[in-house]
Amino acid sequence: MTLIKEKTLGEKVRGDFPILHQEVNGHPLVYLDNAATSQKPQVVLDAIQNYYQTYNSNVHRGIHTLSAKATDEYEKARQKVVEFINADSYQEIIYTRNASEAVNLVAYSWGWENLRAGDEIILSVMEHHSNLVPWQMLAKKTGAVIKYVGLTANQEFDFEEFKTLISPQAKLVAVLQMSNVLGCINPVKEITEIAHQCGAKVLIDACQSLPHLPINVKEIDCDWLVGSGHKMCGPTGIGFLYGKREILESMSPFLGGGEMIGEVSLEGFTCGELPHKFEAGTPAIGEAIALGAALDYLMKIGLDKIHAYEQELTAYLFKKLSDVPEITIYGPPPTAEGKGRAALASFSAGEIHPNDLSMLLNDSGVAVRSGHHCTQPLHKYLKVNSTARASCYFYNTHEDIDAFVVALKEAIAFFKQMS
Template identity: 65%
Template sequence: MTFTQAKTIADLVRSDFPILAQEIHEKPLIYFDNAATSQKPQAVLNALLNYYEKDNANVHRGAHSLSIRATEGYEGARNKVAKFINAAHREEIIYTRNASEAINLVAYSWGLSNLNRGDEIILSVMEHHSNIVPWQIIAQKTGAVIKYVQLTEIEEFDLEQYKSLLSNKTKLVAVVHVSNTLGCINPIENIIELAHQFGAKVLVDACQSVPHMAIDVQQINCDWLVASGHKMCGPTGIGFLYGKKEILTAMPPFLGGGEMISEVYFDHSTYGELPHKFEAGTPAIGEAIALGAAVDYLTAIGMEKIHAYEEELTTYLFKKLVEIPQLRIYGATSKLDGKNRAALAAFNVQGIHASDLSTLLDHEGVAIRSGHHCTQPLHRLFDASGSARASLYFYNTRAEIDDFIIALKDTIDFFSGMMA
């Protein structure tokens, strides 16, 4: 795939996504809900169909050709994911259903085995529920204490306050790389380095970063990292946990059953080697293979190119949004150069419920998200029950942003006229 200055990435790839060609309420679809889930290119759809049409068999257990091909595709996808995030070893990639399951795996396996009364867990107030609730459960079971990093005045991660929370009691820092509500890109390398100075482990929620920028787990030196396939052009029902090999080896199994065993006796069992120790039962084989196809697709474009293009989209989106005086945009709006923030914007309009705004925009063919985006505690800090959120990906265009802004202004005017 070759890119020229004359054409954007979106110009070259949009035809790869059949869903984007449809109309909604007789208007061309503008899909701005990518933080919730991304669309799938034809190559990913083909990979999923090919598995079920030609290779459908269980993995690791059969000597026949279908099982061999299924296993090769399944394990080959693991190799692709490992290379994609630059893991040192392929067995450091554990397939999960999604990032939520990956976090729970770490919480129940490592957390229950390593956290004790008085130990401290540091989260941030911008965390997704999936990176709060498991740790609340583990804290209740172990007596560990949760502390939260607050926001700066411009609604970003407060690094100085984070430093003040760190101590020899800190055993775990679990933090989002890119906020799905504020859009800020957190200084993850600095966060990890500071935590390691106190001997703490660090888990990174990379759901909103892995699909949008190059991630090198060895460079950032995280202990665990989680991501969901469906946000990175892959299918639903598949995600992954990255963990340093020595840490995963020391962790006990999370789920028990077929595939994760070595030997089973009536009175005890022994467990398989990594990565299989954490993959109980028949896995999502077709979905894993399709995730591998998604990695191939993103790699062919180039994550650096994707990130650079999205920075341009972000700059353009926010320049348009800040011109609308009725909007309360969450996250730093002082940074309009597209740097250090993702291509998403969560906002509210005074007097208009976010779900009403989203519903009327849908009638203009614009798909955005409304609700709390699984960040209820953060919204409570803003005294908001929810917000509207527009989130972009590399197949979106400036022209779509223009149409979205027109539709948004018209919708605001419509409600203003009703209330007049």
């Protein structure tokens, strides 16, 4: 009797992603650049096409059928974000172009009004530029002081150092939940608890974690959380800011114009109600609707199931990379079951430049990222100019990893012959 092996999650869902069924440079595409952006399932492609083909119209205030339909779908998508992160209300979800805009919204709206010279902002050395530069700009203008949490010997967030840095002078703690380079998963709930004890507000950059882990903002108790649609099977040009309602109510608008107003006269204006007071101008309607379709798709599969499968991929990825002695992998190692970090590996290979390595991998149809991954300070901290990065998502398979490692070994062997 022959036993039929059950398909993995990756094998089950690959048919949903048209882009994965093509060849690159004469080889089947092996897409391992998911930390940069994810691929889109057919349901998301259909959702955005359906909007433009059948009910394209501006949202809000329109009475005609198309506008009513567009408004309804646009706001339904917002409610799906509420459910996805377990927020309390649609009024706590602000659509933005991307997570960078969401961080800037908090920096300019809340930061300008609440930070003064000598106040402290606590960040970490592993932050993405999007969660570094806005605060550096704000500190330069206000005189606030930025302090940085370093890494442990295991290249994780140094929680003990954080506890020594936080003080009543700290007004804001802004940290990522999952590093796009190190793969470590930071204890954001515990970070938030300690920050609140000192009177500081907390912003969580969840761009890397939202596609892979169940997120509960009420359990974390953060004041703000930012997310990016294109990393979680949604389109580009759409992200969101979650904020506690009472805090958002206290914040001034970030941008002025249409949509964000209540009433306007030649003497002045009144703001619209949440969430619209932070959404000036015609929004990314089709993109928001398609983001809703992406969230439906992810929730139907289940974030718990996605996370469990990615742990399996992580264990397999690190097992296969252990056969490549020429590389150095950054970040904490996973457990034997793949727990404790994201399904990605940032690495260097001696004197071989990551860009050169990436180019040879591309010749074999393998797409990985190379460079500093928008974390230049982290790379300086690690004393490495750049890295290559292979990052998995739930539509990847063991065969993808096999093909990547074979191509990696061949690329390293080629450069050895050339040296």
